[in-house]
Amino acid sequence: MTIFLTYLKVFAVGGIICVSGQILINFTKLTSARILVIFLLLGVFLEAIGVFKYLKDFAGAGVTIPITGFGSNLAKGAIKGAKESGFFGAVTGGVKAAAAGLSGAIFIGFFVALFSNSKSKT
Amino acid sequence: MRLDKEESKKYLKEIRRDMPASKHISTVFRAFLTGGIICCIGQGISDIYKNFLLKGAEEDTIAGLTTLTIILITGILTGLGVYDKIGNFGGAGSIVPITGFANSVVSPAIEHKREGVILGLCSNMFTIAGPVIVFGISASVIVGIIYLFV
Numbered sequence: 001m002t003i004f005l006t007y008l009k010v011f012a013v014g015g016i017i018c019v020s021g022q023i024l025i026n027f028t029k030l031t032s033a034r035i036l037v038i039f040l041l042l043g044v045f046l047e048a049i050g051v052f053k054y055l056k057d058f059a060g061a062g063v064t065i066p067i068t069g070f071g072s073n074l075a076k077g078a079i080k081g082a083k084e085s086g087f088f089g090a091v092t093g094g095v096k097a098a099a100a101g102l103s104g105a106i107f108i109g110f111f112v113a114l115f116s117n118s119k120s121k122t
Numbered sequence: 123m124r125l126d127k128e129e130s131k132k133y134l135k136e137i138r139r140d141m142p143a144s145k146h147i148s149t150v151f152r153a154f155l156t157g158g159i160i161c162c163i164g165q166g167i168s169d170i171y172k173n174f175l176l177k178g179a180e181e182d183t184i185a186g187l188t189t190l191t192i193i194l195i196t197g198i199l200t201g202l203g204v205y206d207k208i209g210n211f212g213g214a215g216s217i218v219p220i221t222g223f224a225n226s227v228v229s230p231a232i233e234h235k236r237e238g239v240i241l242g243l244c245s246n247m248f249t250i251a252g253p254v255i256v257f258g259i260s261a262s263v264i265v266g267i268i269y270l271f272v
Binding site for chain 1: 146149154155156157160162164188193194197213215217218219220221222223224231232235236239249250254255258262263265267
């Protein structure tokens, strides 16, 4: 039962975040790059003001799987770096924390693209 | 210039009036469904790592591995042409999750591959992801510097 409730929350919150993106697409001329940037910055902002961890406690992957989670990771790393090693940490901490996403996307993207060919769009 | 803006606003308004409400409802519903399912899959992968594969590992390790796994799955699905179909159905539901970010790296890379590996594949990987990385890293540095003073 608890598992069901957890997944229901993940589904609902993740769904609502995507719905707000869809509403932005339907009613403005925003392209997907801008949508991604908006939600990323939202994640950075929510982490910076300390709200994100409560959302994460509530909805788990519902907020961490959307790109807001990536933004929150960047901000969390920078804050941690700033506290541990001052200016140097503030500059390097973000990328350090988001390394899995960045490095993974680049490496996997490169190899998948090398071994697959573009499909004709129908 | 201002006139142009107003004209285009008017035009958009009229277009919107012509767009049936049912289309909004259906795209929003599909975005909800797709986004919700992708997040649940993410939660599932993270739970599998946490409870079975990597018992007692640090939370950051599990989160990072979950991200990597999802990016890998998305990369393969994009390579097979399946993610395009998910995208057609799910709209923002397939863009906003981290899968959308991974797809935005892989998809243009495949598309421009015929222009060469260096100038086609590699330099086009970041046509969409580039702004995300630039804004993300810049914002994180700003946040870090702010936290030096608070």
